Amino acid sequence: xxxxxxxxxxxxxxxxxxxxxxxxxxxxxxxxxxxxxxxxxxxxxxxxxxxxxxxxxxxxxxxxxxxxxxxxxxxxxxxxxxxxxxxxxxxxxxxxxxxxxxxxxxxxxxxxxxxxxxxxxxxxxxx
Amino acid sequence: xxxxxxxxxxxxxxxxxxxxxxxxxxxxxxxxxxxxxxxxxxxxxxxxxxxxxxxxxxxxxxxxxxxxxxxxxxxxxxxxxxxxxxxxxxxxxxxxxxxxxxxxxxxxxxxxxxxxxxxxxxxxxxxxxxxxxxxxxxxxxxxxxxxxxxxxxxxxxxxxxxxxxxxxxxxxxxxxxxxxxxxxxxxxxxxxxxxxxxxxxxxxxxxxxxxxxxxxxxxxxxxxxxxxxxxxxxxxxxxxxxxxxxxxxxxxxxxxxxxxxxxxxxxxxxxxxxxxxxxxxxxxxxxxxxxxxxxxxxxxxxxxxxxxxxxxxxxxxxxxxxxxxxxxxxxxxxxxxxxxxxxxxxxxxxxxxxxxxxxxxxxxxxxxxxxxxxx
Numbered sequence: 139x140x141x142x143x144x145x146x147x148x149x150x151x152x153x154x155x156x157x158x159x160x161x162x163x164x165x166x167x168x169x170x171x172x173x174x175x176x177x178x179x180x181x182x183x184x185x186x187x188x189x190x191x192x193x194x195x196x197x198x199x200x201x202x203x204x205x206x207x208x209x210x211x212x213x214x215x216x217x218x219x220x221x222x223x224x225x226x227x228x229x230x231x232x233x234x235x236x237x238x239x240x241x242x243x244x245x246x247x248x249x250x251x252x253x254x255x256x257x258x259x260x261x262x263x264x265x
Numbered sequence: 266x267x268x269x270x271x272x273x274x275x276x277x278x279x280x281x282x283x284x285x286x287x288x289x290x291x292x293x294x295x296x297x298x299x300x301x302x303x304x305x306x307x308x309x310x311x312x313x314x315x316x317x318x319x320x321x322x323x324x325x326x327x328x329x330x331x332x333x334x335x336x337x338x339x340x341x342x343x344x345x346x347x348x349x350x351x352x353x354x355x356x357x358x359x360x361x362x363x364x365x366x367x368x369x370x371x372x373x374x375x376x377x378x379x380x381x382x383x384x385x386x387x388x389x390x391x392x393x394x395x396x397x398x399x400x401x402x403x404x405x406x407x408x409x410x411x412x413x414x415x416x417x418x419x420x421x422x423x424x425x426x427x428x429x430x431x432x433x434x435x436x437x438x439x440x441x442x443x444x445x446x447x448x449x450x451x452x453x454x455x456x457x458x459x460x461x462x463x464x465x466x467x468x469x470x471x472x473x474x475x476x477x478x479x480x481x482x483x484x485x486x487x488x489x490x491x492x493x494x495x496x497x498x499x500x501x502x503x504x505x506x507x508x509x510x511x512x513x514x515x516x517x518x519x520x521x522x523x524x525x526x527x528x529x530x531x532x533x534x535x536x537x538x539x540x541x542x543x544x545x546x547x548x549x550x551x552x553x554x555x556x557x558x559x560x561x562x563x564x565x566x567x568x569x570x571x572x573x574x575x576x577x578x579x580x581x582x583x584x585x586x587x588x589x590x591x592x593x594x595x596x597x598x599x600x601x602x603x604x605x606x607x608x609x610x611x612x613x614x615x616x617x618x619x620x621x622x623x624x625x626x627x628x629x630x631x632x633x634x635x636x637x638x639x640x
Contacts, residue, residue: 173303199307200504
């Protein structure tokens with residue numbers, strides 16, 4: 139997927155919205171900032187998530203970072219092969235590097251997400 | 266208006282600060298110094314040190330120079346290891362303790378010849394403890410006539426570490442690092458400038474460290490860097506320095522060492538010499554050695570790649586037996602490693618434990634330290 143087709147949370151997760159299912163990952167900027175990813179802890183399918191709340195964590199050599207859900211709903215699918223192959227996040231963060239799929243219970247949080255241009259602007263400003 | 270920002274003390278900068286920034290170093294506040302935590306990948310910066318050369322700007326560490334009569338005897342009263350009467354040219358790793366046996370810092374005490382061959386004493390201390398140690402030594406000086414000069418800001422310190430390090434520096438130095446025995450040093454000439462060269466380091470690799478006047482630091486750094494690059498080496502940041510020292514089983518102040526830890530607990534027997542000498546903290550170390558309830562330092566190898574961090578609980582059968590002091594993913598061993606303080610009766614090599622990492626249980630085994638030994 140192209141990043142222009144995605145929506146972004148300020149906390150660097152992306153969401154691809156197709157009807158009531160959101161596919162979630164983390165942005166290329168986030169992957170580059172973390173560097174040296176070594177571990178990812180993911181929830182099981184069936185877990186309920188809330189926008190802005192942690193659903194897992196990703197760890198680099200230096201630090202641990204929470205993964206925040208950009209939307210409300212229930213996890214319906216988890217990319218279980220990802221933790222053993224974190225290089226995928228470097229190679230294809232917006233495609234094969236997807237992390238979870240969420241069946242949304244509502245779309246309230248979606249309108250608060252940023253488009254790619256606005257997200258890039260936020261990243262530039264924080265430098 | 267952001268008044269807080271105006272009131273904040275600006276960070277100290279080493280003479281190599283601009284070089285780090287120009288090389289896209291990620292600069293962080295480390296003990297009041299703006300230091301590069303990494304330039305690109307921590308894992309690459311780690312491997313280059315194990316395989317070729319890693320260069321570290323360690324100018325933030327405190328460099329204290331002493332003058333006066335019987336400096337060695339004065340310092341000997343403040344160090345857990347004998348430094349009195351040590352031959353000129355030698356360097357001793359030691360702890361400094363207070364009366365209660367609490368560790369104030371871990372330091373290197375140097376007895377080296379200057380450019381004219383005259384012996385002098387200096388000490389390298391942790392950046393985070395520099396002021397404390399300057400004050401502590403000051404409060405002990407009394408009428409000894411000893412003078413202490415803190416030359417941290419006017420000098421620089423560069424660590425060149427790895428299997429190709431000494432060869433690289435030999436091309437630029439009047440004295441070849443290989444001609445120095447391990448933990449010895451001398452005053453020599455590096456890149457045309459007077460410098461102290463020592464065969465020391467904090468990575469578990471062979472290598473050397475160079476101390477020079479601040480104005481010569483950039484030239485020496487750039488010249489070593491050019492050679493390092495030609496053999497797939499380069500600059501490494503503080504993050505790689507931490508993963509390297511952890512693999513080498515070396516303690517870090519604020520983690521394995523602190524004022525609430527007694528040297529007897531640290532498994533650093535070589536740095537504690539009790540026989541026929543008196544020093545501040547000695548009796549407290551003696552009592553701690555007899556106390557068989559104090560937690561002791563061990564190494565832990567975890568299953569998987571998730572790192573345990575400082576303060577994670579170490580458990581056996583849901584009962585806490587210790588606490589992690591540092592942990593990381595080990596790039597060399599490709600697994601997670603930690604150091605911890607655990608109950609002495611649970612500290613045997615091979616003991617299986619559980620580490621609680623943010624609420625999840627991770628199996629681990631107590632193993633020999635160091636985790637990594639160069640061949």
